[in-house]
Amino acid sequence: MGDSRLTTRILMEMENLITRSSTRENITSRFQDLHKSILRKHYNAADVDIDYVNHRIKMDVVLDDRQYDPKTINMVVPTMPTNLFYKDLGSFLKSCLAKDIKSLAFYAGLIKKHTNEDISMIVL
Template identity: 60%
Template sequence: METSRLTTRILMEIEKLIARSCAGGEIPNEFQDLHKVLLRKHYNAASVDIDYDRQRVKMDVIVSDDDYDPSTVNVALQTMPVNIFFKNLFGFLKSCLEKDVKSLAFYSRLLLKYNNQNVMVSV
């Protein structure tokens, strides 16, 4: 039961952070980085580029994790280019959230980072 409440709390807080990052007109660089990190994790992407004006995300998604070796520099990973259109940035980023333990730990580290920076959106 305690784990369920912790899971719910982490997901609620990361959703609040995403909502805060999507509010207003111009998105600060810190929040652009947050968006890229969330997308990179969810899609297992090597690179992510977000065009906020055209509402598009361009990514190079890693085809197979079998070739990945964390002990070496990975310059020859097979990737597939992906171009995704989104209508609502908040909804799109929220749909990328996962509930597994590894993801929850990742989100809690993001929350610590962004809450310690006191990143605020000017409205």
């Protein structure tokens, strides 16, 4: 993933996907899952709820990663409830994109899931 051409392509595809998924008529349950996945990744949130009408994002941000295991039921995890306002959902989600290798691999998976295309095939 260190290839700058691949990095650029992944980020461009993510931005295109966000643009397509953020228009009022395109907000399907599948795209809502995409939006929540981006926010969970960026904010390390355990729970994300997006109010598309009132432009609000409510989430519980995990404060201590060592006590959080997404594979098990966590009874006591320190979280901070957060309520954010956004003006433009697409711009807000694009600002959440990171360029580190772990994030790029995550985005490549999202692209494959939401476009049914493998990013390695797109780059060729």
